[in-house]
Amino acid sequence: NNEWCHIKGKVPLNTSKDYASEVSSYTKGLGIFMVKPCGYQITKDGYSDNIRMNEKDKLLFMFQKSMSLK
Secondary structure: OOOOOOOOOOOOHHHHOOHHHHHHHHOOOOOOOOOOOOOOOOEOOEOOOOOOOOHHHHHHHHHHHHHHHO
């Protein structure tokens, strides 16, 4: 078919970990799901120490946290 569909948006990492294999499965290997990091956003569950963040995102998180305590 050679049809392409490009969808741009944001998805939480914890809910999209296995989605690439799901896309591959239901497209019989023709579909591709790719993501790239776009930053860090605090969720209702809060911050997890297990998440690896780059320095900019760590600083932003600490700044937002300190501002919310004031």
